[in-house]
Amino acid sequence: MQLQTNADLLTEKLYDLSMIEQLCRGNQDQVKKMVKVFIDQIPKSVEEIKLAYTTRDLDIVKNVAHKIKPTLSYYAIVKIEKDLRQIEALAKEGFATTELELKINKLEEITTQVVEKMKQDFLYY
Template sequence: MSLIDLTFLQGFTKGDNAKMKKYISMFLDIAPKSITDMEAMNQEKRYDELKVVAHSLKPQVSYMGIKHLETNIKEIELFAGSKTNTEQLAEKIAYFKTECTKACEELSSAASKL
């Protein structure tokens, strides 16, 4: 089953493949760096910064149609922002990393077909 759903992006760009590629490529640039940042911030207990990174990723995950990660990234933002359940953050970030990496592979493949 596909981890991405490009329905929103297709509608937003009105089927303009160049624009779709542009946004996908932006996400492919941003996501790995953001994941590395989140891991480091969590390890160093820089929760306020972690919240900001998760906050920025949240709408982007939605635009790329990675539906099953929307709740996960919201929880990372919420836990880091409220500094509660912080013991769960490592696991949540690890899950996000695994799933987002797979989704990025799909996005990359989808973009190459455009």
């Protein structure tokens, strides 16, 4: 098993639009629209998860995590896929644990990085 260096982590892609481009059949205007929807919607969904966790509404945590899972997969945001599955599973079990909170915080951190990178890449906002 090889460990990644900090330099490797910095150059690792946060997202990949290959699947989105395939879904859009190469139509770059459509790709841009889908990126804009991602930029607008994912932070709201993550905020909804955070708020639901603070009020211990784990059904909402589970449902929203389940809802955004395919979206993060379409954009190949692999840094968070495993954690998102674990958020959904932990919430389904009904345990508001420190582990769940840490994974939610990581979800917020990674999705914020992705949104900022997309904004840079597409010159939004």
